[in-house]
Amino acid sequence: MGEEDGTSDDRPARAPRGVRPLREGVGVTSVELFFDLVFVLAFIQVVELMDDDFTGHGVLNGMLALALLWSTWSIYAWLGNSLQTRVGLIRIALLFVTVVTLVMAVAVRQAFTDLRGAAISGPVVFVACFVVVRLVHLALRWYAVPDTRPRIVLVIAAPLFVASVLLLSAAVVPQRLFDDPWLVRASQTGLWVLAVIIDYGRALVMRSWGWHIISARHWAERHGLIVLVALGETLIAVGLTSSSVPMTGSLIAALVFAIVTAAALGWTYFDVVAIAAERTLIQNPVQRRVAYARDAYSYLHLPMIAGIMLFAVGLHKVVEIIKANELVRSPVQLEGLASYALYGGAALFLLSHVGFQLRITRLLKRVVLPRLITAALLVALVPAAGQLSAVVALGLLAAICVSLVVTEVLVASRQRRELREAALAGGFRPEGL
Structure with a gap:
């Protein structure tokens, strides 16, 4: 999510310790594939979230959750096109992020409302995982990516803070302010809409993220694979749903x-x-x-x-x-x-x-x-x-x-x-x- 603005393309003579820059022609690594597999579950959970409340409001909530999941996936796709993910610090960090993203994916179905018997607030867990994944990305960006100037870090961090506060507010505030369930749901969705607008609006108004597409093959391949993940999710989801249905010609x-x-x-x-x-x-x-x-x-x-x-x-x-x-x-x-x-x-x-x-x-x-x-x-x-x-x-x-x-x-x-x-x-x- 970036745009050129005259930022220098000069690469540093020596990369930071534990980091290796990507080269032209390099493809997607097994570590990135492992990270993408978590999104099979995440997409299934988005479908389940909409299926649980199959109304216009429920579908909107599902699309909002998908928007945050997508922006999370996308920033790591950009990171993977600057740095090699199969070695060093980036590999370890991406595996850690995969664990956190797995918890975030499980929490998608409870991102707005807890399931009965929950000991920990599902919406709070979702927001916490969202924040951790974004902070790890910001830290990696600051440490490892050339041309990451302090101005870029601040412009990324400020909207992230605001969006996180809005999401946390949606998780804990409406239930304390309103007794009417409709008002609770409407205010939650409204806060999520604002958070998504801020999350995406940051990229629209910012002239440069300091990113470069080093490997065209990697970039195209990574997005093709996530489309395959989404299409595969539809088949997995319908297969799981069908497993409890008596076998008929229909x-x-x-x-x-x-x-x-x-x-x-x-x-x-x-x-x-x-x-x-x-x-x-x-x-x-x-x-x-x-x-x-x-x-x-x-x-x-x-x-x-x-x-x-x-x-x-x-x-x-x-x-x-x-x-x-x-x-x-x-x-x-x-x-x-x-x-x-x-x-x-x-x-x-x-x-x-x-x-x-x-x-x-x-x-x-x-x-x-x-x-x-x-x-x-x-x-x-x-x-x-x-x-x-x-x-x-x-x-x-x-x-x-x-x-x-x-x-x-x-x-x-x-x-x-x-x-x-x-x-x-x-x-x-x-x-x-």
Whole structure:
């Protein structure tokens, strides 16, 4: 989350003890993969949080929790693109952060309200973990990253302090001020909204974070892997939910439609646009990569992940409806918020990916219009989907997403072939490095 402002690119002759700078061409390390695995649980907990209170308010709370989780993941992605995480101090610190993030992920479902029988306040645990993870990052940044001037540390620390106070206030104050549960929930959500605005607004108003995208391969690969984590979460979540449902033809069909839809969404990301985006980063000098990385990856990947989470909630509801069908022996429609989550989540992912593509690459313009049309179609079909049985509605979504993939293959076949062959042959060459 940074932008060039003329900050010097000169690297120090000697790195601090226990630190080794990253090099161009280095990929993601096993330590970073281990850290990312915690976000499988974190994303599942976000879905469970929305599922526990499946209302507009509950979905908003889930998106707020996701926003803080994403900004936490993102700052360590930036850190990992400056320093090697497989050796020395950074490796130890990242493993420690993984432990704290695991506790934070478990606390996501209790980030607003304690579960019955809790001995320790879940909201306080979430905030405490959030603060620890951010402070460790700030300390590593101060110690190990070149060009981290005192002004940058202060500009990072001040909003972090304010956001942390707001989150802690949301955890302990409303319950003491109000007796009305609605006022408690509304004030909690309001304080969270302010905290998220401050957390993200800091990056928007700050001209420079002093970051550099040293390895384009590492950066693109890291974000591709977190998209895979999110897509994998949808399958894990629907699988866990389905494990308690009697095996029926409807359940098997729903599982097939779920994985087909997830695969189609993944195809739109990984097939060629991810390759073209990495090419853009590689072919730009280090000092010009930061704006692309901030806008296309740090910002526009958040609504992509949010769309996947909404899609996962919709899948939950489909499985719950299938289970209800076995009890009442009559078709149950995918009504209300469930149809918006299922179809709207897929549409949000596609729209965000179009924004990602337009921001970072002008290649493959032919696939933009089919994606926009598909997203508009999905939004338009939400009312109709609410009149269909849950399995049929999911099957229709799968068919639309597969049709999009087929259309893209047909309309951009030559560009797809050229990009994929260049990538496989290692044909992307940096310019100005």
